[in-house]
Every structure is written in structure tokens, then in C-alpha cells.
Amino acid sequence: MKKIFVIAIVLFFGLAVKGFSQTVYASDKGEKYHTADCKLSGDAKDMTLAAAKKAGKGACGICKPDEHFKDKVAQCSGKTADGTRCKRMTSSKEGKCYQHKSA
Numbered sequence: 873m874k875k876i877f878v879i880a881i882v883l884f885f886g887l888a889v890k891g892f893s894q895t896v897y898a899s900d901k902g903e904k905y906h907t908a909d910c911k912l913s914g915d916a917k918d919m920t921l922a923a924a925k926k927a928g929k930g931a932c933g934i935c936k937p938d939e940h941f942k943d944k945v946a947q948c949s950g951k952t953a954d955g956t957r958c959k960r961m962t963s964s965k966e967g968k969c970y971q972h973k974s975a
């Protein structure tokens with residue numbers, strides 16, 4: 873029964889919100905969802921980002937699938953300790969990643 877529910881959600885979001893149908897990876901018991909190349913994804917199955925969120929899963933703090941999928945990403949405008957441009961991508965209004973934005 874639960875599987876049917878998930879499939880219905882996947883189909884609904886897949887059709888209704890095309891831009892929200894990015895694939896993430898999560899196991900049934902896992903509380904986090906991951907990108908495909910995350911070492912923590914383990915035996916995860918693919919599902920849409922929307923389905924993972926519906927299932928109450930949160931973004932992995934290591935692979936940061938949310939940052940991965942955001943449409944309007946830009947390179948962080950902050951500088952690292954050695955004076956070079958930060959290589960992190962961000963979608964924040966400030967144009968800075970979580971490390972450089974003012975809390």
C-alpha cells in the first residue's frame with residue numbers, strides 16, 4: 873500500500889512540477905537523501921526529490937543534494953583564507969555560500 877502511495881506522489885510531481893523531478897537517492901530506513909555519487913547513499917534507491925521530501929527525508933549534509941539541484945546557482949563571491957575565490961556554488965541572494973554568508 874505504501875509503495876503505491878509513493879508511486880502516486882512520484883507520478884503527480886513528475887507531471888505537475890517538471891522542474892521538481894530531480895532524482896535523489898535514499899534507502900527506506902534512511903532519514904537523508906543523497907546525490908548519486910555520495911558515499912553515504914549505500915543501498916539507496918532512486919526517487920524524486922519531491923518524493924524524498926514527502927517521505928520526511930532531509931538533505932544529506934555531506935553531498936548537499938539541495939545545493940546540487942538548485943536552478944540559479946552561482947559561484948560563491950566570498951574569499952577563502954588564502955585569498956582565492958571560494959569554489960562553492962550557492963543559490964543564496966547574497967551570492968555567498970553557507971560558509972561566507974553573514975549569519
Ligand SMILES: [Zn+2]
Pocket residue numbers: 905906907910911912913932933934935936
Ligand atoms: Zn549524501
Ligand SMILES: [Zn+2]
Pocket residue numbers: 948949950951958959960968969970971972
Ligand atoms: Zn563561499
